Amino acid sequence: MFKKIVITLAVSTVAISAAFSSKNANSIQIKGSDTMVNLGQAWAEKYMEANPAEFISVTGGGSGTGFSSLISGTCDIAMSSRSIKPKEIDLAKGKGINPKEITVALDGLAVVVNPKNPVEKLTLDQLAQIFTGKITNWKELGGPDLKIVLLSREVNSGTHVYFKEHVLRKGNAGFQEEFAPQALMLSSSQAIADEVAGNTGAIGYYGMGYISPKQKAVMVAKTGSLEFVSPTMDNVINGKYPISRPLFLYTNGEPQGLVKKFIDFILSQVGQDIVAKTDFVPVQK
C-alpha cells in the first residue's frame, strides 16, 4: 500500500517537473500596454498562421506591467505606449536585463465626450485645466451647465503617463501638474468608452482605435490661434494632431532567434498593414 503511494508520487513528481522544466523553445511571451493588446494579438494570429509550429502569447496589464515583467524575466517582449523610465533602466541593469527599444507604430490619443455634449473643440491648455480640476463645469467651455466628470486610466497605464506628461505638463518635465484627485480611475480603455457613452458630463481619453459612434472625439489644437484637428490617421501621419505618440516594443538586448523573426515580421509590409487595420498608424511605408 505504502509502496504504491510512494511510487505514484515519485512518478508524478518526475512527470510534472519534466513538463515545467523543458522551457518551450518555440514560444514567446509578450506583455504590456493595454492600448497595444489588440494590435499584438492581431500580429500574433497572423504570424502563427504562417508559422504553425511556433506559439506567441500576448497579454495586457499596462505598460508598467510589461516593463516589470521584462525586468523580472517573465516575458520576452514588453509592449509599451511610453518610453522606459531611467529608474526602470537602472532596475533592469541591476538584474542583467538590457532593454532595447523598437518603434513599431504610432497612435493618436483621442479626447472623447458624449455625443450629446455640444462642445466640439478644445485647446491643449483647456484640456490641461479640465484634467487638473481648474475647469469643473461645461458651461465654462460653452457647453451646458453640467459638472465635468473626469475619466482617467489607472497609473499602470502608459496612456495615463503619456497624457499627464504631454497634456497636463505640456512636455515640460519641470511642471508639477497632476490629475485632479476627483478624476475617476478606470481600469481599461473600454471602461472609459462605456462610461463616456452613458454619461453626458464625462470626458476621457484613449488610443484612437477605441473611438466608436457612441463617443465623440473632440478636435484639438495646440493653441487657440492654430487649427483644430480631429484624431484621424492622416492627421497623425502629417503631424497636425497634437496628441500623438509612438508605440514601442522592448526586448532584452538585440532581438535574437524567434523574437527577431517576430519583430522582422512586425516591421514587414504585412505587419504594418495589420497596424493600419487595427486603427493605428504604420511607421514603415
Add this chain to the structure above:
Amino acid sequence: MRKLKEFIIEKLILLCGLASILFVALIFLFLLKEGLALFKTILPKDFLFGHKWYPISEPALFGILPLILGSFLVTAGAAVISVPIGVACAVYIAEVAPAKLKEILKAGIELLAAIPSVVLGFIGMVTLVPWVKTLFHLPTGLTALSGSIMLAFMAMPTIVSIAEDALYSVPKTYKEGALALGATHWQAIWRVMLPAAGSGILAAVMLGIGRVIGETMAVMMITGNSAVMPASILEPVRTLTATVAAEMGEAVVGSEHYFALFAVGIVLFVISFFINVTADLSLHRKK
C-alpha cells in the same frame, strides 16, 4: 508496527495543524519586511495622514488617508444596509419560518454566498450604477453608495448564517419560559432571544464587516477609484484593496511604490485582524 503507524499519523496531523500558523506567521513577516521598507524614505505620519496619493509622480506622494476613509465609508454603508436585513432574516429563519420555507431560504442564502464577486461587480456596473446616477441626479453613478449596496449582498450570507446559528444555540427553555410568562412571540424574540444571542450576533456582524473591508474586485469596478477625501457617500472613492489590486501590476519589485503597496497591505491586515479579534472575543464571551 501498528504503534509506529499511529505515531507517524499523529505527527503528520500535528504538522498540518502547525502549518496554518506557520503560514500566517510567514505571510505576516513577509508583509512587514516589504512594507516597513517604505518608512526608510517616507514618514509614517505622512503615509497614514497624507491627503494625496500620487504614487508614480516625481516626487511620489503616498498619503493613504483618502484610501482609508474610502474603505471605511464603503464598509459603513454596507453595514448599515446589510446588518438590519441580515439579522432580521436570521430571526425569521431561526424563529418564525415554517420548516419547508426555512430550507429554501437557507439554500438561497448559501447560493448568494457562492456568487463570485466579479460577477456581482459586473451586475452592479450595468444595473445599479446607472440607477444610482439617475435617482440622485449625480454626475456619475460610480460612487461609494453603489459599492456599499453591492457589498451588502456579499456580507449578508455571513451575517445571516452566523446570526442564525447564534439564535439556534440559545437554550429552548429561555423562549418557553418567556412564552409561559405570557409574552407574545415577538416579545419573546425581541426581549429574550436577541439579547441572549447578542454576542453571537455581534460576531456575525463583525465577520460580515471583515468580509466587506477585504473585498476587492466588486469595489474596484463600481466605486470609481478616485483618491479624493470623501465628503459624502454619493461621491466616488478609492479603497485600500482596490489600490493594491490596480497598482500591483505596475509597481516594479523593489521600488518605493511597491513597498508602499505592501504598507497598504499591513494597514489592511491590521484592520481585519482587529475585526476578527473583536468577533472572536464576543463569540467566546458567550460560552
